[in-house]
Amino acid sequence: MNAQLAAPAYAARQGDVARDRDAVLSIWRGNLGEDAHMPAKYAWFYQQADAGPPLLELLTADGLEVGACSAGRRRMLRDGKPLRAGVLVDLAVLPEHRSLGPALMLQQGLAATARNELDLLYGFPNPKAVPVFKRIGYRPLGDLVRYVRVLRHGRYFARRLPQWLAYPAGMLADLFLRLRDALSHPDTALLHADWSESTDSRVQALWVRSTKPDGIVAVRDQAHLTWRFDRSPQRGFRFLLLSGADGSLLAWFATRLQDGILHVHDYWSLHGPAVGTRHIAALLRAAREAGHAAVSIELATAPIYLAPWQELGFVARGKRPIFGCWSAQTGGEVPTALHFTAADEDE
Template identity: 25%
Template sequence: METGGHNQLAMSNSFQIQRYRKSDKDEVFAFLKKVYSPLDSKRLISQWDWKYDANPSNASAEPYILLLKNGTNIIGMEGTMSLRVSILGKEYWIKNFCDLIVHPDYRGQGLSRQVVRQIIADHPIGFSWLNEISKKAVAPLSTSQYTRLLFLFRLMDSSQVIYKTIGSRLLRRWSSLLTSPAQRLTDVLHRRPFPAGVTITQVANFDQRVDSLWERIRRNYPVIVVRDQSYLNWRFVRRPDAKYTLLAATKGDDLVGYIVLRVTEKSGVKWGYLTEFLVEDRSSLLLKYLIYQAIDYLRHERAAIIICLATMQFFRHTLYRMGFIPRLLKPKYFNPRITLSDPELQVFRNSRQWYLTMGDGDLEMSF
């Protein structure tokens, strides 16, 4: 159920929670510029139409976003994105709760918790990615698990990292001379014969073959975001502020797997991301084939570090064997929430039953 219009939904005469309308956009953008850094506000504003106002998955003409107001002034907000999720093979519409923010002058009063409470009341099933601040707001209102994310890293070029952290050109040169050839040799020695008849090519978008792949694998995982042509093209082809590289694994006329890559630069160091991947039959051999092709591409792009997220244990073991190691970043949590009593849906609240990558929901939209 969604509460419509601009009616006051909760709270006192001074503080009000109202539904966003597209006519509020300019006022919301002004608020975002006040509460975020210039870089972060620019990013979210550039994403706004794609993520919210013109999102093809919206259930109605207006996206579901709540605005927290003090009188006529916006002092906080939380948004949602509609997603389809397969739970034990059946599809359900859920919400990805995102972009929870309260103006610094009004924090410490429990206001964000009131916004979260209203969203949970309107949407009984959904999930969010939380940092330490948003976790404090949500924790008292949720009985579901909070799982801290464990990202996997692979160092590609230690010379970039050394130079940017300690500024030594000599150490950078020696590190490059010693580690790069050794790493390439290790990759060659560990590459086994790959699946017969499988070829990997770079593609511009996802076609109808990914729908067939999705239908073949959807029951392999208890809970997984629907990965069909419509969703994947919206998420990775049409995002306005990021560029992705798509590698497709085919066997004959069939798509049997894919991987989505991205390269960014932070403080002069290039980071590579295995943002999203999926393979038929949970094949670790096919995943390994795709990842080695991704590593070759990212090495050519001079990525110093590769990072990814894999929640399924058998895929993590494949990544470990390929030189990826676990490392905790700034705390980030996955929080599935459900208030429905249907026994078949209770698996949704167990994060260990989810197939997750960095491309799910808005986790990787924050940079």
């Protein structure tokens, strides 16, 4: 009669970004994204981050590394004061060890470390992971909502209309909305719009001059944007820079094109997250001129900052919850305001 195999002895330990690189990449292999992309991601996110190396937690089974998760450090402000934040990323466990107990042990270890080194640890769990997040001590912060504005309606009408009718009708809708936008926001013509492949010193000057809102918001200085977009292994980010008559930067949008849709991953303006309708109208005009079918943005923000996007026709198309875990020193209360974009994730 075969003896029953003993269950592995699991343990969680703090990792070291330099020492444990090979172990982490081995855990990721076949379990987290495209294998060929992983070394470049590790170099960028773990070894070059502007806020310092992430917190790294490893799960061992009988002394062998079988799981990993991390918290990427983020420089943020809370009501204008520095906040040490971290975004939960890259949870991976080898298939033979994927059960609730080991995964919970791994995340509990990371959360315990984070409570000593960070003010806030946040993440974007999928629906199945929400009960686990709550059990560890995470609480809802808000929802990251995806908003979309269609610019070229032909392919969207084709889902409901015959093709011979969909595309002519789409062209008429496109023309009508383009004229409406131009007539509703004539001051857009006073803005000078430039596409740039990278950040420049004007971005830093804008951050210094800009209004910082109440609640939680990421630091958007040149150092962060250079790391987050210019050096990202995900190529294709472009900045739309909007300037006034004197050449000073008034607003920027960090974008990336995928499948004909221009995704706005981040933005900022002289008034902080309170970007004006004329700036958004300039973004739409630039996207139209480039031939893009739609513009999308993911936002978790106060209604006053969302209103200009809705006024320009952006419609909600899905959402994801944001959960956070506060350290004891912060008091643990949920803030009244939150301004997150897709850039507040890991990639």
